[in-house]
Amino acid sequence: MSEKENRLGFRYNPRFLQAITAMTKFVFVTGGVVSSLGKGITAASLAAILESRGLKVTLLKLDPYINVDPGTMSPFQHGEVFVTEDGAETDLDLGHYERFISAKMRKANNFTTGQIYESVIRKERRGEYLGKTVQVIPHITNEIQVFIDRGVRSAWNGYPDVAIVEIGGTVGDIESLPFLEAARQMNLRLGRNSVAFVHLTLVPYIATAGELKTKPTQHSVQKLREIGISPNVLLCRADRQIPLDECSKISLFANVPKEAVISVWDVDTIYKIPQMLHDQGMDCIICDELKLTPAPADLSTWSRLVEAVEHPKHAVTIGMVGKYVDLTESYKSLIEALKHASIHTETLVNIEYIDSEQIEKDGEGVLIDLDGILVPGGFGRRGTEGKIRAIRYARENCVPYLGICLGMQLAVIEFARHVVNLDYANSTEFELSTTHPVVALITEWQDREGKNETRTKDSELGGTMRLGSQCVPVKPGTLASKIYGDTVNERHRHRYEVNNYYVPLLEAAGLIVSARTPSENLLEIIELSQEVHPWFFCVQFHPEFTSTPRYGHPLFKAYVEAVLSERQSREKATLVSKD
Numbered sequence: 287m288s289e290k291e292n293r294l295g296f297r298y299n300p301r302f303l304q305a306i307t308a309m310t311k312f313v314f315v316t317g318g319v320v321s322s323l324g325k326g327i328t329a330a331s332l333a334a335i336l337e338s339r340g341l342k343v344t345l346l347k348l349d350p351y352i353n354v355d356p357g358t359m360s361p362f363q364h365g366e367v368f369v370t371e372d373g374a375e376t377d378l379d380l381g382h383y384e385r386f387i388s389a390k391m392r393k394a395n396n397f398t399t400g401q402i403y404e405s406v407i408r409k410e411r412r413g414e415y416l417g418k419t420v421q422v423i424p425h426i427t428n429e430i431q432v433f434i435d436r437g438v439r440s441a442w443n444g445y446p447d448v449a450i451v452e453i454g455g456t457v458g459d460i461e462s463l464p465f466l467e468a469a470r471q472m473n474l475r476l477g478r479n480s481v482a483f484v485h486l487t488l489v490p491y492i493a494t495a496g497e498l499k500t501k502p503t504q505h506s507v508q509k510l511r512e513i514g515i516s517p518n519v520l521l522c523r524a525d526r527q528i529p530l531d532e533c534s535k536i537s538l539f540a541n542v543p544k545e546a547v548i549s550v551w552d553v554d555t556i557y558k559i560p561q562m563l564h565d566q567g568m569d570c571i572i573c574d575e576l577k578l579t580p581a582p583a584d585l586s587t588w589s590r591l592v593e594a595v596e597h598p599k600h601a602v603t604i605g606m607v608g609k610y611v612d613l614t615e616s617y618k619s620l621i622e623a624l625k626h627a628s629i630h631t632e633t634l635v636n637i638e639y640i641d642s643e644q645i646e647k648d649g650e651g652v653l654i655d656l657d658g659i660l661v662p663g664g665f666g667r668r669g670t671e672g673k674i675r676a677i678r679y680a681r682e683n684c685v686p687y688l689g690i691c692l693g694m695q696l697a698v699i700e701f702a703r704h705v706v707n708l709d710y711a712n713s714t715e716f717e718l719s720t721t722h723p724v725v726a727l728i729t730e731w732q733d734r735e736g737k738n739e740t741r742t743k744d745s746e747l748g749g750t751m752r753l754g755s756q757c758v759p760v761k762p763g764t765l766a767s768k769i770y771g772d773t774v775n776e777r778h779r780h781r782y783e784v785n786n787y788y789v790p791l792l793e794a795a796g797l798i799v800s801a802r803t804p805s806e807n808l809l810e811i812i813e814l815s816q817e818v819h820p821w822f823f824c825v826q827f828h829p830e831f832t833s834t835p836r837y838g839h840p841l842f843k844a845y846v847e848a849v850l851s852e853r854q855s856r857e858k859a860t861l862v863s864k865d
Contacts, residue, residue, distance in 0.1 A: 394433075508540075
């Protein structure tokens with residue numbers, strides 16, 4: 287039997303059965319009506335509740351687009367690219383997963399239709415299908431199940447008790463049908479009490495009619511049932527709490543028990559969602575369906591976080607200078623990291639999003655009232671000169687500055703131009719023929735005679751992306767050592783590096799290099815002495831990827847504390863001058 291294909295065409299083999307024999311339970315989260323309802327937050331919140339009950343939980347995100355990964359997708363199309371410890375470029379929902387539970391996500395926790403088809407085609411080319419016609423069913427759906435199994439087996443703390451699998455897109459989309467079919471097959475094969483389905487749908491409020499409309503939800507569930515999936519829990523998204531009579535109506539027409547129709551309304555912080563779902567018994571319904579008997583939920587941590595969010599003692603305004611400011615999803619992890627620092631410093635952090643091209647057109651006046659300036663990571667030339675002007679303003683006016691990835695590279699360019707007096711300093715990413723390539727691909731660095739190597743147009747997007755986690759030593763006695771200690775271990779996503787040829791010139795002019803990679807000697811952290819600037823700190827990595835609401839992040843906490851300290855000093859000086 288193990289070497290024969292069943293009537294669905296699936297070849298049972300011991301490798302695939304590992305997750306099943308480990309008795310992992312599955313919860314599939316689907317969406318209907320429209321996208322962006324919050325499936326990722328819902329899945330992460332459910333995982334947080336189950337983890338608080340003593341269960342080991344992992345999460346997977348299945349993306350139906352044909353791209354192999356979001357690494358080359360526009361932030362306007364996809365939002366942020368989240369980077370895992372093992373260097374995978376993944377969906378931003380994996381960031382929510384890591385922020386809500388203790389498990390670390392890996393490459394296997396996120397896969398796309400592109401990866402599935404790529405794997406199947408490679409197998410077909412190797413002859414693994416023995417000359418058979420390769421079809422969506424069973425070959426594509428089987429491969430999806432193999433990838434799900436791989437994701438479960440990659441869990442960082444051993445086999446999980448529960449794997450929550452979020453299926454991207456909405457029910458009825460052509461591209462998501464193979465994923466839904468794979469989930470249906472898994473439910474059939476694994477049997478009762480092994481799989482649960484959670485469906486998230488929209489209940490819109492029609493202002494002109496003055497009422498909530500349940501018909502979209504009814505149609506969404508009907509479409510899901512046509513595929514062969516009946517939801518165990520129905521989450522109804524609305525801008526307000528859904529009345530009980532509307533829940534009863536949804537229950538009747540969707541064939542879902544009334545207690546399993548759960549209202550999910552808009553809240554001012556996503557960290558209220560776990561308590562909202564728990565109060566309506568969602569975790570109990572899932573545990574009953576999966577025959578799990580864990581300990582009672584303890585959501586006291588989330589209650590404390592919400593309390594801190596709602597009752598800050600101080601307030602500061604930080605300007606985030608970028609080119610994707612109209613789409614804040616592009617900086618999701620960074621925004622959340624500042625919120626976490628806000629929680630742990632009892633400080634309300636107001637983020638003012640500033641388009642760097644506006645600075646290029648109108649000057650630095652928009653920066654005058656800011657308490658701190660932050661330039662995040664990014665790619666491409668557009669808006670870089672505006673960011674450089676913002677960095678110069680922060681340096682010359684003693685405004686606390688934090689530069690991340692590109693924000694560090696541009697700080698080096700600004701310092702080289704205006705302190706070292708290298709007038710045409712730039713990055714080869716923006717100007718191939720720059721006289722002083724203080725930032726470049728490693729392959730473009732100066733040769734021994736100091737002559738520039740050139741890059742052809744054909745290789746303009748060449749180079750190797752540095753991805754994933756890397757641990758480096760920190761120079762003692764620096765601001766970095768106060769924040770991080772002896773070592774720093776953070777995640778990277780960049781291709782260009784600060785050119786080591788120019789580093790001695792930068793250091794001689796006062797730039798402090800406080801961390802380098804041990805093997806390639808690449809710059810990881812730079813700063814200015816606190817004797818000349820109250821807080822000027824830049825990192826080549828992305829610290830936002832490791833920030834969590836429970837613990838915050840030492841760098842962001844230090845930054846917010848520095849911004850608050852400078853604001854209080856200015857306020858005190860203003861009072862003294864008035865007296």
